Amino acid sequence: MTSTELLEEYEANRQAEAALQQSDRDGIETVMKYAAGNAAARATIDLSAVRSDARLTLLTMDDHELKALASAGAPKVRQWIKGKDHGIFGIPAVMPSKTIETRASSRPPNMSPQEQMVWRIQAHVGKPDHSKEFKRA
Known part of the structure; x- marks a missing residue:
């Protein structure tokens, strides 16, 4: 490598x-601004700079928890956003979001696309079509 490279x-x-530090700083500033604001101001704050799991926790907090979070300071808020031990009394911890199993992911994982198609057709064919509708008496 040359010195220029x-x-x-x-x-x-x-x-x-x-850039990484700036984006982290924006998330912390956004959380602190949201927590310190009143209900009307919170509705207008863009939370896109905050991680999704922290955003979900933030949106479910009540006024007392938000007040405690706003007065905690940037280092503790940074720890809270990361989901680490933050040391702020009365604040719920940020829990990593869980993946939700969908119907499509409940299929056996080792099927080829053709096998999945056959599986889907067999499931559809196996439905009873001779059932009776409920009628009012």
């Missing part, structure tokens, strides 16, 4: 790190 790589890494 090394400097370019260093500068690219530095800019990437700065």
Whole structure:
């Protein structure tokens, strides 16, 4: 590597790190602004900078919890957003969101697309079509 290539790589890494810190800072500032605001102001705050699991927890918190979060300070809010032990009394922890099993994912995982199609057709054919409708008496 030449010295120019090394400097370019260093500068690219530095800019990437700065962007990461900026996005993290925006999330913390957004959470603190949301927690400190009143109900009318909260409705207008864009929470897209906050992780989805932290956003879900934030939206389910009551006014007392939000007040405690707003007064906690940036380092503790950062820990709260990451889902780590934050040390803020009375604040629910951010739990990682669980994946929801859909009907399509309940199929056996080792089926080829053709086998899945046959499986789907057999399930449809196996339904009873001779059932009677409920009628009012």
